[in-house]
Amino acid sequence: MKYVTAGTLRLPPRVHFGYGSRAQLSEVLRLHGRWVLAIVDPFLIETPIFRETITRLEADGFHVAVHSDISPELPTASLDAAAAFAREHAPDVILAIGGGSALDAAKLVGLLVTHGGPLSRYYGENLVPGPSLPLVAVPTTAGTGSEVTPVAVVSDPEHEMKVGISSPYLIPTAAIVDPEFTLGAPRSVTAFAGIDALVHAVESYTAARLEPSWDTTLPVFTGRNAFTESVALRAAEHLGSSLAAAVGDPGNRGAREEVAFGSLLAGVAFGATGTHLSHALQYPIGAATKTPHGLGTGLLLPYVLRACLTDADADAEVAERIAAIGGALGSTAATTEARARDAISSIVALNRTIGVPASLQEIGITRRQLPHLAELASRSTRLIAIAPVPAPPALLLDILEHAYTGRSDS
């Protein structure tokens, strides 16, 4: 088998991980100035850890304006309002503290302040013209990896599904991932964000290879990437071993640490490679059912892997890669095929344990909707292009039909 070693890695210049790492915040912010716009999830405002963080920044001489009017779906109008607030305060640097939505909001506010609106100018890939305000990202949930990735997702009333803006210029200037912030996350947030992180790891590791053409503008997401393969597997190991414990016992500091680290590693991996079919399919399903992103990607992943394993066009390498995921999730089976099957059954079991529904029926999808959902998913051409196997609408429909009834084993 011929391997081509090629890769592209784009990351924040600084990434800090660990309990207590939030103490680096002043050091990192100081690189950019004294005037800070903090974009913060509203429910954090009253928490002791947030108050302590802001008090410390003020003691260190920063002027902090706080904007917390963030709605989780990120409607474009709320981002325009946040950008107007930002312009009034003319910050040197944006500090984002919150879940994936707050981090994405901060990316887009920086973009709007620096380059102007409307956001629709930037929908798609590589349409952001240059760097925006510096952004220091502090996630309080473990899942999206937004603190290290080049993408942000918004709800535009003109569009049926959420729309993404991807550009290397959206990568934060620094990421500080302190698991202490995740200790307060509710059970369902921990579960759905955490399983999404596992989907990021698995889809990154199984992404198809796109041959790089070095003489043109590089795509934001590169497909299989020599830098991120071991990172994605490590992410799957951390998440697979600890997500159930973090959901079942929210105060378990060790499990929280593992899940936060796994989520960060998964972000590093998919921020380079991109994700594929579970994500392409979740966007229309999320729009139709108003269910959380991670609930959908987690529900779909076993069916996506089953389809990739059984697809006649799959080469042996696809099975080997899914088997490696099985190994990362604890399988010691002797054959590639058995380890690949174990990958699917471990994800199914994890979903059951943490409360991810097993079928599309359970979240209110009807059989009649499936062809339209497959058609909508097939429009995510960049995601489809890095699927492990060719993914025409017929394959997407096959995945949806299995996911509808809840059969991942046949």
Ligand SMILES: [Zn+2]
């Ligand atoms: Zn995701």
